[in-house]
Amino acid sequence: MTPQRGRRRRGTKAANIYDVAKKARVSVFTVSAVINKSDQVSAALQRRVEVAIRQLNYRPNLLARSLAKQRTHTIGIVVPDIANPFFPLVVRGVEDIAQKAGYSTLLCNSDNQREKEEHYLELLLSKRVDGILLTMAPGRLTPWLQRMLAEVKVPLVLVMRTSKDLKTDAVLTDDYKGAFEAVAHLARIGHRRIALVSGPLGVSNGTARWKGYREALEANGLTCDPDLIAEGDYRTESGHRAGLTLLPRRPDAVFVANYLMTVGFMQAANEMEMRCPEDFGLVSFDDYPWLRCFRPRLTTIELPKYELGAKSAQLLLKRISGMQGRSTVQKLEPQLRVRESCGFTLHLRNVDRKVFPHDSQKGKELDVASRPTLIREKLADDQPAATLTRD
Amino acid sequence: MTPQRGRRRRGTKAANIYDVAKKARVSVFTVSAVINKSDQVSAALQRRVEVAIRQLNYRPNLLARSLAKQRTHTIGIVVPDIANPFFPLVVRGVEDIAQKAGYSTLLCNSDNQREKEEHYLELLLSKRVDGILLTMAPGRLTPWLQRMLAEVKVPLVLVMRTSKDLKTDAVLTDDYKGAFEAVAHLARIGHRRIALVSGPLGVSNGTARWKGYREALEANGLTCDPDLIAEGDYRTESGHRAGLTLLPRRPDAVFVANYLMTVGFMQAANEMEMRCPEDFGLVSFDDYPWLRCFRPRLTTIELPKYELGAKSAQLLLKRISGMQGRSTVQKLEPQLRVRESCGFTLHLRNVDRKVFPHDSQKGKELDVASRPTLIREKLADDQPAATLTRD
DNA sequence: TTGTAGGCGTTATCAA
DNA sequence: TTGATAACGCCTACAA
Numbered sequence: 001m002t003p004q005r006g007r008r009r010r011g012t013k014a015a016n017i018y019d020v021a022k023k024a025r026v027s028v029f030t031v032s033a034v035i036n037k038s039d040q041v042s043a044a045l046q047r048r049v050e051v052a053i054r055q056l057n058y059r060p061n062l063l064a065r066s067l068a069k070q071r072t073h074t075i076g077i078v079v080p081d082i083a084n085p086f087f088p089l090v091v092r093g094v095e096d097i098a099q100k101a102g103y104s105t106l107l108c109n110s111d112n113q114r115e116k117e118e119h120y121l122e123l124l125l126s127k128r129v130d131g132i133l134l135t136m137a138p139g140r141l142t143p144w145l146q147r148m149l150a151e152v153k154v155p156l157v158l159v160m161r162t163s164k165d166l167k168t169d170a171v172l173t174d175d176y177k178g179a180f181e182a183v184a185h186l187a188r189i190g191h192r193r194i195a196l197v198s199g200p201l202g203v204s205n206g207t208a209r210w211k212g213y214r215e216a217l218e219a220n221g222l223t224c225d226p227d228l229i230a231e232g233d234y235r236t237e238s239g240h241r242a243g244l245t246l247l248p249r250r251p252d253a254v255f256v257a258n259y260l261m262t263v264g265f266m267q268a269a270n271e272m273e274m275r276c277p278e279d280f281g282l283v284s285f286d287d288y289p290w291l292r293c294f295r296p297r298l299t300t301i302e303l304p305k306y307e308l309g310a311k312s313a314q315l316l317l318k319r320i321s322g323m324q325g326r327s328t329v330q331k332l333e334p335q336l337r338v339r340e341s342c343g344f345t346l347h348l349r350n351v352d353r354k355v356f357p358h359d360s361q362k363g364k365e366l367d368v369a370s371r372p373t374l375i376r377e378k379l380a381d382d383q384p385a386a387t388l389t390r391d
Numbered sequence: 392m393t394p395q396r397g398r399r400r401r402g403t404k405a406a407n408i409y410d411v412a413k414k415a416r417v418s419v420f421t422v423s424a425v426i427n428k429s430d431q432v433s434a435a436l437q438r439r440v441e442v443a444i445r446q447l448n449y450r451p452n453l454l455a456r457s458l459a460k461q462r463t464h465t466i467g468i469v470v471p472d473i474a475n476p477f478f479p480l481v482v483r484g485v486e487d488i489a490q491k492a493g494y495s496t497l498l499c500n501s502d503n504q505r506e507k508e509e510h511y512l513e514l515l516l517s518k519r520v521d522g523i524l525l526t527m528a529p530g531r532l533t534p535w536l537q538r539m540l541a542e543v544k545v546p547l548v549l550v551m552r553t554s555k556d557l558k559t560d561a562v563l564t565d566d567y568k569g570a571f572e573a574v575a576h577l578a579r580i581g582h583r584r585i586a587l588v589s590g591p592l593g594v595s596n597g598t599a600r601w602k603g604y605r606e607a608l609e610a611n612g613l614t615c616d617p618d619l620i621a622e623g624d625y626r627t628e629s630g631h632r633a634g635l636t637l638l639p640r641r642p643d644a645v646f647v648a649n650y651l652m653t654v655g656f657m658q659a660a661n662e663m664e665m666r667c668p669e670d671f672g673l674v675s676f677d678d679y680p681w682l683r684c685f686r687p688r689l690t691t692i693e694l695p696k697y698e699l700g701a702k703s704a705q706l707l708l709k710r711i712s713g714m715q716g717r718s719t720v721q722k723l724e725p726q727l728r729v730r731e732s733c734g735f736t737l738h739l740r741n742v743d744r745k746v747f748p749h750d751s752q753k754g755k756e757l758d759v760a761s762r763p764t765l766i767r768e769k770l771a772d773d774q775p776a777a778t779l780t781r782d
Numbered sequence: 783t784t785g786t787a788g789g790c791g792t793t794a795t796c797a798a
Numbered sequence: 799t800t801g802a803t804a805a806c807g808c809c810t811a812c813a814a
Binding site: 064107125151 | 453482514539697
């Protein structure tokens with residue numbers, strides 16, 4: 001009993017490969033071969049098929065193809081929140097690489113909630129994506145899911161955060177180092193009471209940045225005062241709360257572990273009528289193009305977001321195409337970008353101005369609240385012990 | 392000849408519905424009914440099936456389901472660039488609504504290139520998405536694709552930009568009105584030579600904002616000087632170029648049609664050592680939380696980004712579930728947020744200070760370069776002829 | 783209530 | 799080179 005494909009009510013649905021075959025008076029194999037450019041079709045038939053395809057406005061059904069080939073050419077990416085300005089560039093990096101390789105990207109927002117995350121992971125597995133990129137929510141993975149991910153053998157690459165529960169590939173930024181540099185810089189220019197607005201400690205990079213902070217203090221002979229530490233959740237409001245708590249304790253400076261919390265922190269400072277860098281120095285994590293043109297211009301640790309996404313996707317695609325070998329952890333280099341929120345020039349004024357010939361040439365007062373752009377940048381190039389940019 | 396489903400080499404591949412059926416000693420129908428909660432299964436069998444599902448770690452293959460049901464429960468969204476800070480919130484709005492309705496979201500970046508966009512649209516059609524959200528690239532749609540979109544009858548909602556070529560639903564912000572308000576505000580506070588950094592005129596909201604600018608000038612008895620207009624492409628670099636071109640012509644103020652271009656523009660101002668609002672007033676389009684805490688605090692036209700995405704998705708889902716009726720155009724309301732970049736207080740200083748009792752109470756000099764937060768906000772509430780927020 | 787078998791649109795195997 | 803036909807995994811009319 002051969003299936004009676006051809007007898008479809010014409011016009012109502014999209015043409016399929018059988019329709020094309022019939023119209024071109026060939027078999028479905030031939031059509032399939034033409035579609036997949038399998039060159040083992042005579043030129044004559046090839047042309048006939050192509051004509052039929054055009055006439056019927058035929059478009060291969062990738063769903064059916066995926067089912068047959070057991071390959072969806074789709075990857076899933078689960079991030080906490082695409083609206084957190086950190087992630088768009090990461091996702092863009094992913095999407096660029098994926099699309100070049102013929103893959104589509106399914107986007108999921110977990111809001112850092114384990115439940116949502118697991119829901120999405122299951123969904124992605126059900127959709128039979130070829131691979132998954134994951135920025136894990138805090139907390140531990142359900143053993144359930146953990147087992148499932150292992151059994152199903154879908155390539156999985158962790159992005160930005162690692163997990164004890166998942167022994168897979170990961171692509172990270174070196175957050176320990178970044179935080180260390182940030183705090184070391186603050187210490188170097190004379191700050192003593194350095195506060196921390198930390199990310200959630202349930203997340204690997206939260207603890208990494210926290211550790212960098214602590215060890216940088218230690219390395220600079222400063223003691224770690226618990227009263228100067230506040231744990232946030234990487235969202236604006238937690239930075240705001242941290243500011244309200246910390247600022248009254250009069251730290252010399254503060255290291256804030258991500259951009260959104262810095263925004264909240266600055267908001268708190270505004271409300272309390274405290275100014276940066278006059279009243280407190282600040283180094284923020286994660287840089288954005290617009291930070292160069294608003295004041296106070298933030299001193300930041302730049303994280304290579306696009307590259308992070310791109311590398312993650314590249315690794316994932318390699319795994320998808322069968323690359324074997326132990327799981328890998330790549331760490332990308334962060335970069336200290338010195339501007340004025342750290343209070344650098346504030347200190348310089350009292351210390352040593354002759355280092356900057358450029359300064360006197362300009363014949364201007366070195367006013368922190370104005371735009372000492374060139375001065376700061378010049379200086380950046382001479383900074384030792386840190387990776388700096390010419391911003 | 393019944394298909395011999397059951398005889399699969401066990402262990403190597405995921406279990407399917409036949410495996411479950413066999414293990415539970417029932418038919419596939421029963422399994423399917425259980426999976427889809429079709430309640431017409433006796434409790435006993437139901438339990439048997441559920442046990443089998445658990446034992447086999449069975450997970451329905453949504454690919455196969457989609458193929459059978461002709462429904463993928465997936466929508467595609469094509470935006471110019473998710474790394475443009477405008478879009479993440481839009482996408483987030485979409486994703487939230489979609490996921491609540493059981494839909495997944497395929498993300499595509501067109502870079503405003505017709506070619507990429509069309510590539511993605513075709514891909515989405517081939518993937519048989521149930522609907523498409525599209526922020527169109529400049530220029531006209533290929534007649535080819537145009538016809539195809541019509542024939543294939545996939546619900547399509549335009550987001551943020553309309554098109555003459557596509558007679559479908561659209562959800563927009565009222566950009567004409569927003570631009571008008573922005574420029575009218577500048578005129579109202581005394582600026583005469585008002586420049587424009589426009590978006591691409593090949594895009595509907597580019598021309599809408601441009602028109603708003605022109606008519607606001609007219610309404611305020613100002614003439615439109617072509618030398619004070621620069622067309623950008625919504626990206627940072629074009630704003631930078633516009634700044635280098637426009638600033639030497641000494642406009643009183645400038646209206647910049649989106650945030651990224653404002654960033655570029657401010658960068659140019661920095662390089663030219665010109666200050667905002669002292670040397671030029673500025674109103675930017677599109678607001679962000681962090682604009683409240685860096686100086687100059689930008690006066691902006693806020694666009695409801697999240698809502699834009701959410702409404703688009705809602706409309707799309709309705710169409711997907713069969714809603715009939717003529718195509719719709721929804722316009723969301725923009726909102727003027729007065730801060731200091733427009734030069735408001737600068738003018739106030741010379742005009743009328745008594746309006747602000749709060750000011751004198753504070754016993755402070757009204758210094759534009761510092762943080763006249765409360766003053767500005769107070770004032771905002773009294774502003775007529777514009778939708779304002781208490782920021 | 784449960785089972786059977788055809789259909790969804792491809793790919794892939796095996797003959798011819 | 800081509801053709802016929804069995805997977806792929808699920809849904810669902812129709813039968814029992």
